[in-house]
Amino acid sequence: MEDRLKELQRQKKLQAWLVAAAIAAFTVWSSVETGFSFSELFKGGSEIFRFIFFDFLPPDFSKVKNLIGPALDTIYISFVAMIVGAFMSMVLAFFAATTTAPSKMIQVVVRAFSSVMRNIPTLIWAILLVFAYGLGTTVGCIALIITSIGTLTRAYAEILEEIDMGQVEAIRATGASYSQVLGQAVMPQFMPGFIGWSLYKLELNIRASTIIGMVGGGGLGYAIQKGIKLFQYQEVSLAIIMVILIVLMTEWTTSKVRERII
Amino acid sequence: MSALLEIRNLKKTYTDGTTALQGVDFKVNRGEFVVIIGSSGAGKSTLLRCINQLVQPSEGAVLFNNVDTTKASSSQVRKLRREVGMIFQSFNLIERVSVLRNVLNGRLGYMNPITGTLGLFSKRDVAEAKKILLRLGLNQQIYKRADELSGGQQQRVGIARALSQQPMLILADEPIASLDPLTSESIMNHLHSICREDGITCIVNLHQVDVAKKYATRIIGIHKGTVAFDGRPDELSEEIIQHIYQK
Ligand SMILES: Nc1ncnc2c1ncn2[C@@H]1O[C@H](COP(=O)(O)OP(=O)(O)OP(=O)(O)O)[C@@H](O)[C@H]1O
Ligand SMILES: [Mg+2]
DSSP: OOOHHHHHHHHHHHHHHHHHHHHHHHHHHHHHHTOOOOOHHHHHHHHHHIIIIIIIISOOOGHHHHHHEEEEHHHHHHHHHHHHHHHHHHHHHHHHHHHTSSHHHHHHHHHHHHHHHHOOHHHHHHHHHHHHOOOSHHHHHHHHHHHHHHHHHHHHHHHHHHOOOOHHHHHHTTTTHHHHHHIIIIIHHHHHHHHHHHHHHHHHHHHHHHHHHIIOOOOHHHHHHHHHHTOOOHHHHHHEEEHHHEHHHHHHHHHHHHHOOO | OOSEEEEEEEEEEOTTTTTEEEEEEEEEEEEEEEEEOTTTTHHHHHHHHHHHTTSSSEEEEEEETTGGGGGGOOOHHHHHHHEEEEEEEOOOOOTSSSSHHHHHHGGGSSHHHHHHHHOOOOOOHHHHHHHHHTTTTTTTTSSSSGGGHHHHHHHHHHHHHHHHHOOOOEEETTTTTTTTTTHHHHHHHHHHHHHHHTTTTEEOOOHHHHHHHHHHHHEEEEETEEEEEEEEEGGOOHHHHHHHHHH
């Protein structure tokens, strides 16, 4: 027993070293491949510095009026995508979780589907969707819904797989029907994780919606991109400040909500 | 008067090939307080779960009130289950909701699908649940979350949930195995006195032979999936106990 443990520990140590060596090798290799060097980094850095302090600042606060609309769009898109994504994912999750899936077949299909949705980046979805729907908030919203479904279906399914089946058994034993068991034994265990993940997704959506906006998905991202094209840097810097404020506000609100429920 | 429960040639083999029960027969009359003893893995939990169809028996019959539960439709099974309260070793309360709601869950079998799913319990059910909690000495705990309670209190909520079903039979699967000796005694006293006062028949799985002898009107010993002893507590000799607990 002792020997076996020591042997395992030695193996683990060896593995750790191998992984560290692999990471180091990979870092060197990729920096050579990409022509990365510290002097380049420094030169670029000073360029960015100049750009930020002379072109961007000070932000032009008189343009707030123009940006309120796009800012609200960003919030709407992220919020609607989260709500729609959460409800669709919840239904899908019941088919994807081992504990609640009606058949193995359906489970595999739903998992594969959500994996595709999740692993294609939101930005790619947005670019594809611009072809189909043209520029605008619809694109941003659909792109975010798609990735929300991808991420949340898996997260919710994992919550469902971890629920305490003893509680489920106890409710079944009272003579409750399937839907009553879901409502009274599964839901109370599912809710905290459901709300926590949905709020987290809302934060991610707000951040992602800026990027999506830049490829034509509407909202502040679109305003930023337009501003850059027209050299209105001081309006752009205002927009960036607004993005940061929205992100901070969302984080603050979601953390407050989370505290209340957990 | 016919027996409340009759078990005939009950067998259970799980899908992985484990045989848990290999032909169990016995009858239980109204008002009996039956204690089932047997070593770990003997099949006690399986037996109890076959009675309310939480486990589907492989063979044999379970007659509850003259209805064969093994042949009942799923809606009939639900009607049977609501007549049978169940108490668990790990309490199995819904941890995140209040004590009161946990007790109210005992009413689900009597509610329509929609009100049950949404948890819209009637005023009458709420009043009745509060009465039951008062009886178990939990009136201070009504609005607390179930997981804030001590083990002994949680098990009393478990008993209250079973009682709110207004059951004819209570099945208790090692109700005191996770409790200290003093709390165990109080739980057994509650269970025993309530069943006697309300005329509820009770079947309890226990590990402790002395506790079994103290409360049981009848003891059934299970050994490797068969009945090795079935009789009054005073008939249970050291020899028989050794036989039941041998490997
Ligand atoms: N869901 C299951 N799938 C497969 N085998 C099972 C399952 N449940 C129980 N068994 C097996 O059936 C046998 C009887 O188990 P059971 O839980 O009924 O015993 P028990 O008498 O209640 O034991 P304990 O005193 O430890 O609770 C054991 O060998 C067990 O491993
Ligand atoms: Mg058991």
